[in-house]
Amino acid sequence: MIQAALIGNPNVGKTEIFNRLTGLSSKVGNFPGVTVEKKAGKLVHREKEIELVDLPGTYSLNANAIDELVARDYILQERPEIIVDIVDAANLERNLYLTLLLLDMDFSLVIALNRWDMAEARGIKINPEKLSELLGCPVVPTVAVSGQGLDDLKDSIAKAAGAAERERAKEKKGVMDYGTDLEPPIGKASDVIRQNPELVKRCPERWLAIRMLEGDEMIMEQTRAILSSPERAKILSIIQSGEAALR
Ligand SMILES: Nc1nc2c(ncn2[C@@H]2O[C@H](COP(=O)(O)OP(=O)(O)O)[C@@H](O)[C@H]2O)c(=O)[nH]1
Ligand SMILES: [Mg+2]
Structure with missing residues (x-):
């Protein structure tokens, strides 16, 4: 509304x-x-x-x-x-x-x-x-x-x-819909990223969330120093639940 x-x-x-x-x-x-x-x-x-x-x-x-x-x-x-x-x-x-x-x-x-x-x-x-x-x-x-x-x-x-x-x-428009299996983990990961001002400054949260869910190693490495360990743990667990949804 x-x-x-x-x-x-x-x-x-x-x-x-x-x-x-x-x-x-x-x-x-x-x-x-x-x-x-x-x-x-x-x-x-x-x-x-x-x-x-x-x-x-x-x-x-x-x-x-x-x-x-x-x-x-x-x-x-x-x-x-x-x-x-x-x-x-x-x-x-x-x-x-x-x-x-x-x-x-x-x-x-x-x-x-x-x-x-x-x-x-x-x-x-x-x-x-x-x-x-x-x-x-x-x-x-x-x-x-x-x-x-x-x-x-x-x-x-x-x-x-x-x-x-x-x-x-x-x-x-222009935002690709990844469907009912992947949109929830993308949303959750985006939420975690959005809480981190340093990450938000660097790149769009949805894009970053999708890269992480894809298991982009370079991205995980580059964000290692920026994410706190609880944030990183949260994202890893979201990635795992995303994988479960795909199986
Ligand atoms: N004459 C006249 N009185 C109005 C008009 N609109 C509101 N009032 C009166 O102005 C007073 C204040 O109105 P209110 O809606 O409480 O204003 P607010 O403080 O902006 O919420 C009330 O006594 C209304 O009846 C209007 O268009 N003409
Ligand atoms: Mg009033």
Whole structure:
């Protein structure tokens, strides 16, 4: 499932939008290690299934407060494919600070100009098309409390999800599938290799795992000094189980 996170300054309408996008599907938990509430739910739209997380309100991606730290850690560590940035249209300038920080990271960004009604009431004129052109991502005016614009927002998120799916498929392509006997040991050996930063620096983990399972003596020799003995023992036992699977 494609992962998306809702981010934005405090009080911009994130939770209101989250509830309307996920309906009754949401679950409440905590972010790991802290008592900051984590709400996750599912958005299904135009045959796309998207896992949506409501992040705590944040003005920046500095770690000034626990909420900011949680939001930042989440997007850096979980790397959701899509970030839905909820911007207060009635406070555009202040809100765009976070947006600009997000633009510097390579997420697929979708912007909701929420509280559009408040902006209109205050005579604030924003051209969403122009803003979208300038920022290079979809910009959708919304009024979370009335539901106005939320279908357009869902369309934009579903479209971004489609692009993310194609991206995932592209990454997978070119990887040879060795079948049900060999893929599990390849996966396990890759896991061991991935834990060793020195090895990861030197070569792609899957490639290395396959060489080792093939019994490439030179590779075993060259990695002797880099692998710890428990790591080496683990890999040898995985190789043996791979051989058993082949017999
Ligand atoms: N007028 C107006 N009020 C809104 C809109 N979206 C949210 N609100 C209100 O703004 C307040 C903050 O909303 P909330 O979803 O809790 O914001 P959060 O802190 O970003 O999660 C609530 O009282 C909402 O009812 C909107 O588009 N227009
Ligand atoms: Mg909230």
